Amino acid sequence: xxxxxxxxxxxxxxxxxxxxxxxxxxxxxxxxxxxxxxxxxxxxxxxxxxxxxxxxxxxxxxxxxxxxxxxxxxxxxxxxxxxxxxxxxxxxxxxxxxxxxxxxxxxxxxxxxxxxxxxxxxxxxxxxxxxxxxxxxxxxxxxxxxxxxxxxxxxxxxxxxxxxxxxxxxxxxxxxxxxxxxxxxxxxxxxxxxxxxxxxxxxxxxxxxxxxxxxxxxxxxxxxxxxxxxxxxxxxxxxxxxxxxxxxxxxxxxxxxxxxxxxxxxxxxxxx
Amino acid sequence: xxxxxxxxxxxxxxxxxxxxxxxxxxxxxxxxxxxxxxxxxxxxxxxxxxxxxxxxxxxxxxxxxxxxxxxxxxxxxxxxxxxxxxxxxxxxxxxxxxxxxxxxxxxxxxxxxxxxxxxxxxxxxxxxxxxxxxxxxxxxxxxxxxxxxxxxxxxxxxxxxxxxxxxxxxxxxxxxxxxxxxxxxxxxxx
Amino acid sequence: xxxxxxxxxxxxxxxxxxxxxxxxxxxxxxxxxxxxxxxxxxxxxxxxxxxxxxxxxxxxxxxxxxxxxxxxxxxxxxxxxxxxxxxxxxxxxxxxxxxxxxxxxxxxxxxxxxxxxxxxxxxxxxxxxxxxxxxxxxxxxxxxxxxxxxxxxxxxxxxxxxxxxxxxxxxxxxxxxxxxxxxxxxxxxx
Numbered sequence: 001x002x003x004x005x006x007x008x009x010x011x012x013x014x015x016x017x018x019x020x021x022x023x024x025x026x027x028x029x030x031x032x033x034x035x036x037x038x039x040x041x042x043x044x045x046x047x048x049x050x051x052x053x054x055x056x057x058x059x060x061x062x063x064x065x066x067x068x069x070x071x072x073x074x075x076x077x078x079x080x081x082x083x084x085x086x087x088x089x090x091x092x093x094x095x096x097x098x099x100x101x102x103x104x105x106x107x108x109x110x111x112x113x114x115x116x117x118x119x120x121x122x123x124x125x126x127x128x129x130x131x132x133x134x135x136x137x138x139x140x141x142x143x144x145x146x147x148x149x150x151x152x153x154x155x156x157x158x159x160x161x162x163x164x165x166x167x168x169x170x171x172x173x174x175x176x177x178x179x180x181x182x183x184x185x186x187x188x189x190x191x192x193x194x195x196x197x198x199x200x201x202x203x204x205x206x207x208x209x210x211x212x213x214x215x216x217x218x219x220x221x222x223x224x225x226x227x228x229x230x231x232x233x234x235x236x237x238x239x240x241x242x243x244x245x246x247x248x249x250x251x252x253x254x255x256x257x258x259x260x261x262x263x264x265x266x267x268x269x270x271x272x
Numbered sequence: 273x274x275x276x277x278x279x280x281x282x283x284x285x286x287x288x289x290x291x292x293x294x295x296x297x298x299x300x301x302x303x304x305x306x307x308x309x310x311x312x313x314x315x316x317x318x319x320x321x322x323x324x325x326x327x328x329x330x331x332x333x334x335x336x337x338x339x340x341x342x343x344x345x346x347x348x349x350x351x352x353x354x355x356x357x358x359x360x361x362x363x364x365x366x367x368x369x370x371x372x373x374x375x376x377x378x379x380x381x382x383x384x385x386x387x388x389x390x391x392x393x394x395x396x397x398x399x400x401x402x403x404x405x406x407x408x409x410x411x412x413x414x415x416x417x418x419x420x421x422x423x424x425x426x427x428x429x430x431x432x433x434x435x436x437x438x439x440x441x442x443x444x445x446x447x448x449x450x451x452x453x454x455x456x457x458x459x460x461x462x
Numbered sequence: 463x464x465x466x467x468x469x470x471x472x473x474x475x476x477x478x479x480x481x482x483x484x485x486x487x488x489x490x491x492x493x494x495x496x497x498x499x500x501x502x503x504x505x506x507x508x509x510x511x512x513x514x515x516x517x518x519x520x521x522x523x524x525x526x527x528x529x530x531x532x533x534x535x536x537x538x539x540x541x542x543x544x545x546x547x548x549x550x551x552x553x554x555x556x557x558x559x560x561x562x563x564x565x566x567x568x569x570x571x572x573x574x575x576x577x578x579x580x581x582x583x584x585x586x587x588x589x590x591x592x593x594x595x596x597x598x599x600x601x602x603x604x605x606x607x608x609x610x611x612x613x614x615x616x617x618x619x620x621x622x623x624x625x626x627x628x629x630x631x632x633x634x635x636x637x638x639x640x641x642x643x644x645x646x647x648x649x650x651x652x
């Protein structure tokens with residue numbers, strides 16, 4: 001193995017997994033250079049490290065560092081999901097994870113992203129300069145008669161209630177920082193709860209059937225991890241006829257214990 | 273602070289103010305004597321008049337504010353009645369909704385809810401007569417509190433605020449709020 | 463209308479406006495040519511700067527507005543207790559930059575570029591009013607295309623998108639390309 005050279009911008013956050021200990025950007029390097037198999041790297045500790053870093057030392061790391069960390073973690077997750085779930089169009093699952101073409105695309109994408117990242121700093125500067133000036137918002141002096149049309153025409157009380165809900169309920173701030181890890185999808189814990197309701201109703205099903213309606217890979221991955229979790233807990237039995245064959249899932253009768261809410265299922269912490 | 277610095281500071285503060293600014297408040301901001309501020313403001317008023325600007329610095333209710341020169345009334349009125357938009361923007365409607373459901377509410381409270389500065393929108397709603405000051409908050413600053421007006425009820429076609437659709441049923445419970453806050457705190461880094 | 467009358471009228475109308483006033487609107491109100499209004503507004507801007515006022519007449523998002531002189535920021539902040547910052551995360555900023563330079567652009571296109579899901583960030587930017595839907599892509603799905611808003615220009619203090627720094631200047635140099643290639647080259651690939 002090569003000496004642990006640091007590549008690119010140092011993220012400065014270390015992660016510790018059974019197969020790798022060190023800076024997360026080095027981990028990404030090792031994975032993309034095939035020196036480490038992403039399948040051997042559990043990502044939960046990576047996420048744990050992020051959460052711990054954020055909670056313990058949020059003053060020590062700027063938003064910059066944390067965002068970069070998230071980006072790297074997201075790329076790792078994406079790589080892992082690609083490897084876990086070969087798409088139907090990929091004829092040979094033994095194919096290299098990153099073909100040359102894909103690498104070229106990735107390269108140009110990364111270059112372009114760097115340009116936007118650099119210009120974003122400049123935009124912040126512009127905005128900060130602009131913020132040194134405050135606009136006048138005082139508006140019209142009293143005593144002027146305004147005959148402008150009624151701005152509330154066509155608006156009824158229902159519209160207003162909806163506007164209030166939009167204004168108060170849809171505050172999306174928490175999504176910002178978590179978006180890199182696809183916050184819109186369920187967490188593994190939530191997926192377990194969902195499946196614990198859905199599976200007993202179906203008794204027996206297949207993974208394809210269970211995930212056919214899902215839009216993104218990560219949602220599928222989350223369901224997959226949830227199924228493994230349920231298997232570990234003895235709630236389902238899994239079967240697979242052949243390598244890369246269809247995964248059959250069977251709810252173990254009696255597993256839905258009387259009086260035990262879904263919340264009672266104890267999980268390893270995945271944090272997403 | 274030189275006379276010139278003082279005049280510039282007065283111009284800047286009065287320019288962003290929504291209500292007249294008293295000399296004593298400015299004196300506090302600039303760490304100057306109120307008499308000096310008052311004198312400088314009077315000088316400004318006179319210099320604008322001499323220079324023949326389209327605006328004046330007027331002393332109203334004990335404070336200073338910019339307003340248009342009376343001889344520009346024709347254009348100001350034309351501007352105020354220009355036919356640009358027949359509908360409230362989404363931002364304005366949402367702000368109006370917050371005032372309707374949360375009244376009495378201050379600009380700062382609305383701002384905190386919407387996550388953006390709402391001075392302009394509040395001013396617009398006030399000028400259109402949909403909302404108005406209904407009191408002042410206690411404590412330092414004594415922020416103006418806003419509520420909806422009779423015109424608002426009229427335009428919405430309802431008899432009283434009690435007829436607004438209840439929103440409690442849609443609102444997340446206290447646990448959700450606490451959880452949201454927990455998620456927000458590290459993200460906001462404060 | 464004499465030059466002087468025109469300047470006074472501009473001062474009055476811009477003084478009562480809540481958003482930047484375009485030269486074309488003023489031209490309509492004053493029954494003058496827009497070019498003349500524009501020239502007069504530019505003159506006003508310069509004359510304020512020469513006279514050393516605490517306010518400026520700025521051209522923002524295609525229109526004129528009064529705002530405080532940047533060197534008065536301290537007093538304005540003390541006075542208004544402004545929370546202008548609401549700083550965006552790096553992720554949000556980079557996404558905003560992509561929309562600014564690539565517009566009109568769809569969520570999927572941004573996602574493909576950033577390599578991560580951007581739904582949350584796009585929604586945040588939309589709610590903040592920095593970006594908005596500007597159309598729909600042709601073809602199946604008809605994805606919503608996003609572009610930046612006037613508020614975005616306002617917040618950057620620029621008149622139009624043409625004033626954005628040219629992106630070419632921010633492309634990484636050859637060293638960065640080599641370095642990135644090294645990162646991507648798999649051990650077995652060469």
